[in-house]
Amino acid sequence: MLAELAGALRAMNVKVARTLDEACERLAENPEAEVLAGGTDFMVEVNYRHRSPKAVVAISAVREIAGWRLENESGGAGGMGADAGRYGTLWIGANMTYTEMATPAFEGLLPSLTQAARTVGSPQIRNAGTIGGNLGTASPAGDTLPVLAALDAEVLLRSADGSRELALSDFITGPKQTALQQGEIITGVRVPLVAPTDASNDIGRGEFLKVGTRNAMVISVAGLALIARHDIQRVCVGLGSVAAVPVRPTEAEEWISPRLDWQQRSLLDPVDVETFGEMVAQAASPIDDHRSTAVYRRHAVGVMAKRALVRTFGSN
């Protein structure tokens, strides 16, 4: 009888939030409360006694931050600077899982993020892990981060006190360090649509490439996202696992962009491709660690940069 009564009670220190307001309120009430999404980083830390939560706000059931949607598609200012947002913007909810990022409709809009998502962990991890959690952890090896860096993503934050938006480069402040404040929830990210949704030219939208010791269940040794920004005719590149935070090789981007044909796929000048690869490699500042060496990582991002450029712009 007593046990039954107790069973009918709710867990005291674990709040399963249904709405953002509810989640923000609970975080504001209890400064010790920690946000839990898919648990694929959080629970590893708990299981290995590196984290000992006193209170948890679980947000996976918050529908407002699930899925994705197109914004301002007619071509208004997307809130992303003067040039950006010409083709509208894409809002990606923090709760979007890797499995959801791999669906065909989403892949059509942002193939590089789909490619990144498909390299994460295993089906079990992709079913649970979210983009919000990848940002929350902010590991140098986080696979969505090179894509978000290349797209100049805005990270959308909300707390009981209101909302704010931070550029990704301001949000990630160091390895596993973010500007997230106590009480704040990542609600999603906003990225520009780099080409019209009905684009007819045959140039790709971009690629994600990752080097690891095998194909499944592997943390990146080096990762690269190359985005063809048709809207501003610029190649944007994000590098992962080769510095404390995601890197943008802006000199390489500025050098190659005007040398490319933006109307159709074409034969690329091999010398240009080679130079681009070298410039990208030079922008990395990798370290030696248990996964790889700095020398190999620098070499790998150079090779991936060349490969991604040819796959996106090259014709046979």
Next chain:
Amino acid sequence: MSEHYQLRVNGESRPVNDAWLGESLLYVLRERLGLAGTKNACEQGECGSCSVLIDDVLVCSCLVLAASAMDREISTVESLAPDGDLSDVQRAFVEAGAVQCGFCTPGLIMAVHDLLDQKPSPSDLEVREAISGNLCRCTGYVRIFDAVQRVAAEREE
């Protein structure tokens, strides 16, 4: 040790009392609810031996905070053969010799059921991808692939 909550496991309501809030679903299933079919090996999502379905989605139960799974439908390997009659996937594993030490088997069985529910006739590559999160150190996987294709063929008939 102050958390009290209910879980829905294999269609039944199961009270969990006096629990620590950080307990994983894997721990609660095995140590509090006596459901030892779900195996505990790595506790970091690498091995897949703790795979369960939550609201029909395959996940590692070691990475689920148990108390956060209140109000969700949890299915463990025990749900597949409630009266001891093996499911088709379980039978195929036995017949194909896909079971050796048996430790990874419950997780693999869950993953294979999930795969075949979504893709009734998977390609070899799809099978490999679907079980890439389940480690088996005995079989070398060949007989596991064999078992999956047996079920696919059987279900097609």
